[in-house]
Amino acid sequence: EPEVTQTPSHQVTQMGQEVILRCVPISNHLYFYWYRQILGQKVEFLVSFYNNEISEKSEIFDDQFSVERPDGSNFTLKIRSTKLEDSAMYFCASSDRVSPGYTFGSGTRLTVV
Amino acid sequence: GESVGLHLPTLSVQEGDNSIINCAYSNSASDYFIWYKQESGKGPQFIIDIRSNMDKRQGQRVTVLLNKTVKHLSLQIAATQPGDSAVYFCAEADTGRRALTFGSGTRLQVQP
Numbered sequence: 340e341p342e343v344t345q346t347p348s349h350q351v352t353q354m355g356q357e358v359i360l361r362c363v364p365i366s367n368h369l370y371f372y373w374y375r376q377i378l379g380q381k382v383e384f385l386v387s388f389y390n391n392e393i394s395e396k397s398e399i400f401d402d403q404f405s406v407e408r409p410d411g412s413n414f415t416l417k418i419r420s421t422k423l424e425d426s427a428m429y430f431c432a433s434s435d436r437v438s439p440g441y442t443f444g445s446g447t448r449l450t451v452v
Numbered sequence: 453g454e455s456v457g458l459h460l461p462t463l464s465v466q467e468g469d470n471s472i473i474n475c476a477y478s479n480s481a482s483d484y485f486i487w488y489k490q491e492s493g494k495g496p497q498f499i500i501d502i503r504s505n506m507d508k509r510q511g512q513r514v515t516v517l518l519n520k521t522v523k524h525l526s527l528q529i530a531a532t533q534p535g536d537s538a539v540y541f542c543a544e545a546d547t548g549r550r551a552l553t554f555g556s557g558t559r560l561q562v563q564p
Contacts, residue, residue, distance in 0.1 A: 343495075370550065382496060382541060384551040395551055430495045440486060443495035 341365040343444035345431050351450045352421055360416045360447045362431030371414045372432040372441065373406065375399070382430065388414065421451045464561040471529040473558045475542035478523060482544040486552065487516060487527045490539045499527070499540075529560075537562045 344363040352358050364371050373385040386396040388406055405417045414433075418425055428448050434441030465471045477485075483504035488496035502509045502516045502525075509516050515528040525542050539559050543552040 372550070374552075381556050382543075382552075382554040384553070387550045389550075395549065397551065432495075440498060440501050442498065443488075445493070445495045 341442070343431055343433055343442050345429075345444035345447050347447060348445070349448045349450070351452060354423055354451055355420050358418050358421055358449065360418075360429050360431075360449070362414045362416070362444060363412050364414055364431065364433030365435070365442060366412070368433035368435045368441075370394075370434045370441070371406075371408070372434075373416045374430045374432065374443075375427040376430065376446075377427045385416070385429075418449075421449075423451050425449060426451045461557075462559045462561065464563060465532050466563050467532060467534060469532055471527075471532045471536070471560055471562075473527045473529075473540050473542075473560065475525040475527075475555050476523060477525065477542070477544050477555075479544060479546060479553070480523070481546035482553075484545045485516070485518060485525050486543045486545075487514075487525075488541045488543060488554075489536075490541060490557070492538075496541060532560075532562050534562050534564060536560060 343365060346361045350358055371388040374382050375385055376382045384397050386400045386406055387394045403419045407415050426449055428446040430446045431444045432441045486501040487499040489499050490496045500511045500514050500516050502518050507518055513530045517526045529536055537560055539557045541557045542555045545552050
């Protein structure tokens with residue numbers, strides 16, 4: 340069964356440092372997403388991406404965040420200057436349909452110290 | 453504001469019993485609903501979805517019920533198994549948006 344792959348599984352970074360979280364969506368999918376889940380809390384939408392541009396973003400997705408699809412397979416989330424409150428699980432997802440019944444990756448646990 | 457919430461944070465059932473997990477939503481514009489299962493250390497896993505033009509949809513051992521009048525969604529799991537132990541999230545979306553709004557989750561514990 341096709342999977343969404345995320346790397347690394349765990350990233351520890353110092354406050355103020357830049358991090359890049361990587362994702363390989365399912366190959367024939369066209370829509371890509373990032374969500375985050377702070378420990379013990381809800382899964383929260385960050386951003387959706389289609390046709391090489393952001394189609395929607397939440398209030399969480401401020402100027403410190405950016406996404407990129409640098410080639411035909413990878414989809415990245417960059418946080419320019421991490422803060423303690425950015426510590427969370429970050430999930431990538433992709434879909435091939437108009438309806439958002441998409442597939443999630445296993446997540447990257449980001450710990451900012 | 454818009455919100456999707458769950459009534460019970462933890463549900464404990466005996467193996468073989470049926471489980472019912474509930475969810476309330478407040479966005480009247482929501483027309484698509486999904487249930488996800490999340491096991492420890494993993495991402496949300498799609499279980500079943502339903503559109504607002506339906507009241508009920510069945511899958512393998514799972515049934516989703518939608519009551520638009522009271523903005524309520526439920527997930528029924530038949531003959532619950534130990535492997536069903538996980539956190540279950542409902543999520544909703546409205547026409548024109550791709551973003552899902554997740555509920556806060558219900559932990560299902562299956563006792564052998």
